[in-house]
Amino acid sequence: MANDTPRAHAKYERLIARAKALPPAVTIVVHPCDETSLRGAVEAAELGIIIPVLVGPAAKIAATAERAGVNISAYRVVDVPHSHAAAAGGVALIRSGEGVMMMKGSLHTDELMHEVTAADTGLRTARRISHVFVMDVPSYAETLFITDAAINIFPDLDAKADIVQNAIDLHHRIGLGTPRVAILSAVETVTKKLPSTIEAAALCKMAERGQITGGLVDGPLAFDNAIDPQAALIKNIRSEVAGRAQILVVPDLEAGNMLAKNLTYLAGADAAGIVVGARVPIVLTSRADSVRARMASCAIGVLCAQSAPVIAAE
Template sequence: MSAVQIEANTAPHAKYERLIAAARHVPPATTVVVHPCDETSLRGVCEAAEIGIIKPVLVGPLNKIKSTAARHDLDVEKFEIVDAPHSDAAAARGVELVHEGKGEVLMKGSLHTDELMRYVTATTGGLRTNRRISHVFVMDVPNYAETLFITDAAINIFPDLDAKRDIVQNAIDLFVQIGLGSHPRVALLSAVETVTTKIPSTIDAAALCKMAERGQINGGILDGPLAFDNAVDPKAAEIKGIKSPVAGRAQILVVPDLEAGNMLAKNLTFLAKADAAGIALGARVPIVLTSRADTVRARLASCAMAVLSADARRRLHPVPAA
């Protein structure tokens, strides 16, 4: 049975619903929400708190947060609010709270991603680890059986081979942490399926496969270069004569650069009507990066992934105060 046939027999959005249900079975994660000063971000926080998957700590202008909540009939009185005069100060204080061991998840509110990530990636006082920070879109695509990861489509513009190694490892780790299974199938995308010096991404793909063979990438099954069609469609892979455990059944798509990934994710969102939840990895804590265009379901799924990842980290490597 093909992936398309399998998905046709499942309920719409069932993939996200399973993630949200799983997050409700682990302890809620204390979540530092930076500058939640519009209806969309505050409503997302309230809904995630209401179903019991996060314990929010709101960081931003106290009066603005409360007035926004009152205007849209949202109850924030039960949440801790840390006053900060503006978005820049809120980003700085939010990162500080994580350093103080007062947050297991960091969540973007109504400020620009760059403004938050500037403090996250700061050399002094940031949340960097020895792993490159990268972004994963976790897609609930109608007519595709798998929960589909696309990485990196939001942070690393033109990643080199070392950065791609971390991008792949971050995605594999998340796949396992949120309970989707072990040894995910990772497709390293390019325009063609053969290695050629004319297309550098094919050489990177081949090198990443060798790195996995030598233990430099762990926990996944890698293949590439693969074009998008033969990464996700068994028939396309068969026509091309590609025999691989990944081809036609990919669970993680690693794109050559941010432009390709961003266009792929948005094509799936707006043409295939997929939901796209987003999370940044490789920092001291998972970072929920939502968009104003996100559906309620996608926002809850983003929180659910961060909570499941935080729970896995909590059990293995608790985040200490710096």
């Protein structure tokens, strides 16, 4: 279960250390009107990795800070009447160059993403926007990406190509190097009975032809032979990816969400979350996140924001 019980956090510690070595990123925090979201922003600021700009009803933010015993006197507060205005105002601040990163507060993800994806006033780029869980699984040697488990419900092939490229780019931008990417399905053979296997094969061919770049891509792979070398060997699957994947691309949101939560609640993993493919990285945190996961989410956002941009605005 997601908690703060002592265990190895080496993967997240390395990311947080890298972020601390960079200048703090000015971060637009949208509607931080509960203790979890406000405290998360303040703790990241105290760690020296962000400079928060708090966007929401000023009186409500102040009352939340007082109840939580959090000092926000050093931070800019942009007063707006409600969560919808906070989402719109936060996006406008990014568009005007007043922040390089965004963080979700106590509003629903759909409400924030509605403003982010607005055709004329949002933060869209030429790339499909997608979500990546960056997971610290104690029993797995690699930092494990799972995508997309929060934004795209049933992505088609074109959307999946962007989802894969977004995750590869993120892997590079936070300093983890060239990733091994597994396109997941229920089986490791291509069959018309499972459309996800056909799409996996197509994505591999796209990578082979240079339509997807920067990573080693293989699939379809079942979960076991994507992450376990012995399982891959038993199935006689020989590739640079099988058995030691670093990015898991799921067939749809339901599969990804269940996989990430299974790892969190049954394998003791922490799950940092970030939205990529927009003009700036967007940190998504949950009330169930551990302190370590929240700080890792901020660190990943900072590392992404402070690296050279790779996506042109739409």
